[in-house]
Amino acid sequence: xxxxxxxxxxxxxxxxxxxxxxxxxxxxxxxxxxxxxxxxxxxxxxxxxxxxxxxxxxxxxxxxxxxxxxxxxxxxxxxxxxxxxxxxxxxxxxxxxxxxxxxxxxxxxxxxxxxxxxxxxxxxxxxxxxxxxxxxxxxxxxxxxxxxxxxxxxxxxxxxxxxxxxxxxxxxxxxxxxxxxxxxxxxxxxxxxxxxxxxxxxxxxxxxxxxxxxxxxxxxxxxxxxxxxxxxxxxxxxxxxxxxxxxxxxxxx
Amino acid sequence: xxxxxxxxxxxxxxxxxxxxxxxxxxxxxxxxxxxxxxxxxxxxxxxxxxxxxxxxxxxxxxxxxxxxxxxxxxxxxxxxxxxxxxxxxxxxxxxxxxxxxxxxxxxxxxxxxxxxxxxxxxxxxxxxxxxxxxxxxxxxxxxxxxxxxxxxxxxxxxxxxxxxxxxxxxxxxxxxxxxxxxxxxxxxxxxxxxxxxxxxxxxxxxxxxxxxxxxxxxxxxxxxxxxxxxxxxxxxxxxxxxxxxxxxxxxxxxxxxxxxxxxxxxxxxxxxxxxxxxxxxxxxxxxxxxxxxxxxxxxxxxxxxxxxxxxxxxxxxxxxxxxxxxxxxxxxxxxxxxxxxxxxxxxxxxxxxxxxxxxxxxxxxxxxxxxxxxxxxxxxxxxxxxxxxxxxxxxxxxxxxxxxxxxxxxxxxxxxxxxxxxxxxxxxxxxxxxxxxxxxxxxxxxxxxxxxxxxxxxxxxxxxxxxxxxxxxxxxxxxxxxxxxxxxxxxxxxxxxxxxxxxxxxxxxxxxxxxxxxxxxxxxxxxxxxxxxxxxxxxxxxxxxxxxxxxxxxxxxxxxxxxxxxxxxxx
Ligand SMILES: Cc1cc2nc3c(=O)[nH]c(=O)nc-3n(C[C@H](O)[C@H](O)[C@H](O)COP(=O)(O)OP(=O)(O)OC[C@H]3O[C@@H](n4cnc5c(N)ncnc54)[C@H](O)[C@@H]3O)c2cc1C
Ligand code: SF4
Numbered sequence: 001x002x003x004x005x006x007x008x009x010x011x012x013x014x015x016x017x018x019x020x021x022x023x024x025x026x027x028x029x030x031x032x033x034x035x036x037x038x039x040x041x042x043x044x045x046x047x048x049x050x051x052x053x054x055x056x057x058x059x060x061x062x063x064x065x066x067x068x069x070x071x072x073x074x075x076x077x078x079x080x081x082x083x084x085x086x087x088x089x090x091x092x093x094x095x096x097x098x099x100x101x102x103x104x105x106x107x108x109x110x111x112x113x114x115x116x117x118x119x120x121x122x123x124x125x126x127x128x129x130x131x132x133x134x135x136x137x138x139x140x141x142x143x144x145x146x147x148x149x150x151x152x153x154x155x156x157x158x159x160x161x162x163x164x165x166x167x168x169x170x171x172x173x174x175x176x177x178x179x180x181x182x183x184x185x186x187x188x189x190x191x192x193x194x195x196x197x198x199x200x201x202x203x204x205x206x207x208x209x210x211x212x213x214x215x216x217x218x219x220x221x222x223x224x225x226x227x228x229x230x231x232x233x234x235x236x237x238x239x240x241x242x243x244x245x246x247x248x249x250x251x252x253x
Numbered sequence: 254x255x256x257x258x259x260x261x262x263x264x265x266x267x268x269x270x271x272x273x274x275x276x277x278x279x280x281x282x283x284x285x286x287x288x289x290x291x292x293x294x295x296x297x298x299x300x301x302x303x304x305x306x307x308x309x310x311x312x313x314x315x316x317x318x319x320x321x322x323x324x325x326x327x328x329x330x331x332x333x334x335x336x337x338x339x340x341x342x343x344x345x346x347x348x349x350x351x352x353x354x355x356x357x358x359x360x361x362x363x364x365x366x367x368x369x370x371x372x373x374x375x376x377x378x379x380x381x382x383x384x385x386x387x388x389x390x391x392x393x394x395x396x397x398x399x400x401x402x403x404x405x406x407x408x409x410x411x412x413x414x415x416x417x418x419x420x421x422x423x424x425x426x427x428x429x430x431x432x433x434x435x436x437x438x439x440x441x442x443x444x445x446x447x448x449x450x451x452x453x454x455x456x457x458x459x460x461x462x463x464x465x466x467x468x469x470x471x472x473x474x475x476x477x478x479x480x481x482x483x484x485x486x487x488x489x490x491x492x493x494x495x496x497x498x499x500x501x502x503x504x505x506x507x508x509x510x511x512x513x514x515x516x517x518x519x520x521x522x523x524x525x526x527x528x529x530x531x532x533x534x535x536x537x538x539x540x541x542x543x544x545x546x547x548x549x550x551x552x553x554x555x556x557x558x559x560x561x562x563x564x565x566x567x568x569x570x571x572x573x574x575x576x577x578x579x580x581x582x583x584x585x586x587x588x589x590x591x592x593x594x595x596x597x598x599x600x601x602x603x604x605x606x607x608x609x610x611x612x613x614x615x616x617x618x619x620x621x622x623x624x625x626x627x628x629x630x631x632x633x634x635x636x637x638x639x640x641x642x643x644x645x646x647x648x649x650x651x652x653x654x655x656x657x658x659x660x661x662x663x664x665x666x667x668x669x670x671x672x673x674x675x676x677x678x679x680x681x682x683x684x685x686x687x688x689x690x691x692x693x694x695x696x697x698x699x700x701x702x703x704x705x706x707x708x709x710x711x712x713x714x715x716x717x718x719x720x721x722x723x724x725x726x727x728x729x730x731x732x733x734x735x736x737x738x739x740x741x742x743x744x745x746x747x748x749x750x751x752x753x754x755x756x757x758x759x760x761x762x763x764x765x766x767x768x769x770x771x772x773x774x775x776x777x778x779x780x781x782x783x784x785x786x787x788x789x790x791x792x793x794x795x796x797x798x799x800x801x802x803x804x805x806x807x808x809x810x811x812x813x814x815x816x817x818x819x820x821x822x823x824x
Contacts, residue, residue, distance in 0.1 A: 084656040090665060111312065118323040118338045120694065126335040129746040130326060133335055170657070196656055204643035205307035221668045223603050223643045226304040229476035230604035237436050239599035239669055247302050 269351020292348030479640025586678025589720030593733025676720030773812025
């Protein structure tokens with residue numbers, strides 16, 4: 001079943017709060033200087049009512065290339081994240097949502113370099129309640145852990161991780177999750193938790209980051225994404241079905 | 254050699270709520286004020302792309318950059334403190350407006366009991382009710398004395414609310430009516446009324462309607478956009494220093510803001526401050542700003558750190574309980590909650606506002622009898638509809654694996670089918686919970702980091718378990734099909750986010766022996782230094798702190814004006 005029901009979206013469109021409508025209704029143009037900022041910007045420019053990118057047919061997604069992973073690493077991450085968030089009758093899984101691209105792109109930037117974390121020494125092993133105390137950055141941890149996932153897969157099943165059956169992949173992931181893999185340089189469970197969190201982020205972050213393709217993560221969850229206002233529905237008893245919008249909606253072509 | 258600037262009347266360190274309020278009030282009175290803020294300028298226009306959960310909630314866009322400065326933490330003195338390398342338990346504000354930019358706006362008043370906690374506890378239960386090592390003390394001010402300042406803060410911010418039936422007496426109603434009641438709020442309201450409890454709409458700094466405050470600042474109504482906590486408001490609907498007090502200060506022509514200005518020392522000779530030393534982080538230049546009055550509003554951790562690094566005030570000694578700077582660090586018992594799963598009901602959980610919710614105070618403060626309980630104080634119990642965002646909200650019934658097919662199915666199914674009732678427990682100070690300078694770890698300038706020594710105590714565990722049971726009763730009345738009650742507090746863990754309600758370290762009181770500042774925020778040991786923030790709290794209540802921080806800021810502004818005329822210790 002496709003989770004994106006075109007009919008439903010069309011039905012709902014008139015009632016969804018577009019920015020223009022919202023701006024018209026809420027009369028806050030008179031609200032004083034502080035409100036000038038964003039509102040001023042919006043009013044000064046033609047507001048795009050329909051997002052053509054949603055209607056357009058398949059086009060090349062130039063974002064789907066690698067900034068950090070090798071192809072081997074990419075395949076491993078794609079397979080692992082798909083086990084964490086698999087395709088099923090509800091909708092697409094991590095692979096089709098572009099989660100491995102999302103993680104690749106994240107590792108190539110601030111997050112991968114732990115740019116905004118305190119990374120000064122000295123480094124000591126701490127108590128669990130003191131949090132991460134390693135000297136390795138996330139991109140280094142991924143390098144090591146993905147290698148170890150393949151080593152472990154080879155030693156147990158004589159194949160690389162992404163060549164295993166789904167059940168075997170789950171066993172490898174579980175071994176990491178429960179620290180049953182002996183690795184001295186990194187914490188297997190620490191890596192697993194990072195991978196799991198990053199998978200969920202890739203499923204549900206704005207599509208601008210390369211995951212949540214076509215906002216399908218949001219559609220499965222009935223999360224409307226980037227909406228300007230919910231004043232009209234906040235008191236409603238019924239679940240509002242609002243077709244999602246992404247941040248792309250805020251940028252003019 | 255530091256470059257020396259011309260002297261001003263007042264220099265303020267850190268321009269969040271406390272700094273912003275004081276800047277506005279002093280500048281209105283004609284004092285020449287400079288505000289030094291280490292972060293960048295912020296404005297409403299910055300939030301055009303703000304509905305981005307990854308960037309703001311998970312990559313911490315608006316918070317302090319930990320690579321430059323963090324805190325170190327240990328559970329007790331036997332353990333080596335280690336740096337909080339990544340965000341977790343609390344999130345530190347940075348930039349103009351500070352944490353006031355990305356707060357929720359839940360704006361409570363502490364209870365009359367809070368301000369006289371020690372004497373009222375002894376009066377009702379006797380001295381033995383207070384366990385050994387618990388260092389609660391009266392605040393040196395009463396609720397009645399605080400009332401006008403609460404009122405001033407609420408009117409400036411336009412707080413939307415309805416009277417708390419169990420709160421302190423109010424001189425006036427809230428300036429704007431309560432927020433809208435959503436279906437889940439009504440369910441909580443009905444359930445608590447049936448249980449003979451006293452619900453009221455959570456007082457909100459997200460405006461329920463357009464409002465013009467006494468300073469003439471006009472703001473629009475909240476749109477329930479669901480991106481409030483950890484985000485800036487793209488409408489200016491959320492009360493934030495940048496859209497309230499800072500423009501007022503600017504308009505006087507008496508206030509100068511310098512962003513990217515990292516204050517590192519308070520300069521002093523004898524027991525008077527002469528100004529501050531800061532680094533312009535854009536050039537690396539060291540600059541001296543002389544001033545007649547120095548005001549510290551740099552949040553709990555840096556208020557303490559600046560005093561200790563500047564060797565001002567008497568450092569606290571946990572062994573003897575003497576000294577005051579760093580004393581009585583407390584936090585929040587953000588545990589004790591009930592999660593309800595509904596098979597046949599769905600809720601618009603994605604919609605919401607930072608302070609949208611309903612609260613009861615029947616189990617807060619001393620509003621209930623503690624004679625047969627092994628703890629004092631209590632906590633607010635609330636339902637909050639802040640807007641459930643999809644990365645953060647993946648509640649599943651117990652027994653569901655944390656990943657894979659079943660996790661996916663259940664986390665999606667229950668996203669709009671779960672409600673949560675939770676306790677916000679008070680946190681009592683103990684002799685061995687404190688802040689001091691870390692002997693090993695440094696910030697980007699080479700100055701020592703602040704070190705936090707803290708853990709949960711039996712008092713906290715008992716309180717969490719008690720609140721959890723009450724939450725469970727309410728959730729049952731709300732008709733959930735499956736209820737999961739979380740009551741085990743465990744040790745204090747710096748990894749999971751709990752709340753940015755750190756308190757104490759520069760506490761107020763009636764006597765210099767047991768407190769660092771008097772009830773005007775004036776440092777007992779240096780009369781021209783004022784320190785304001787939740788650092789002033791001798792303990793933390795079962796509420797979010799900012800209503801009380803705001804009130805104390807108005808009180809201090811009044812004190813500084815008096816001091817600028819007459820000098821001397823004010824009380
Ligand atoms: C996500 C979140 C949600 C919250 N929700 C609520 C809520 O609903 N209700 C509530 O009551 N409270 C809430 N809080 C807490 C609330 O934000 C704070 O209590 C309040 O903002 C504190 O104000 P302040 O002025 O004392 O400190 P801050 O707002 O932290 O301001 C301190 C300022 O000082 C600056 N500074 C620090 N050190 C230096 C230095 N050395 N030199 C120069 N500048 C410096 C900082 O950059 C900052 O701008 C929340 C906090 C967070 C993080
Ligand atoms: S919920 Fe309301 S106050 Fe909060 S950011 Fe959205 S519009 Fe602003």
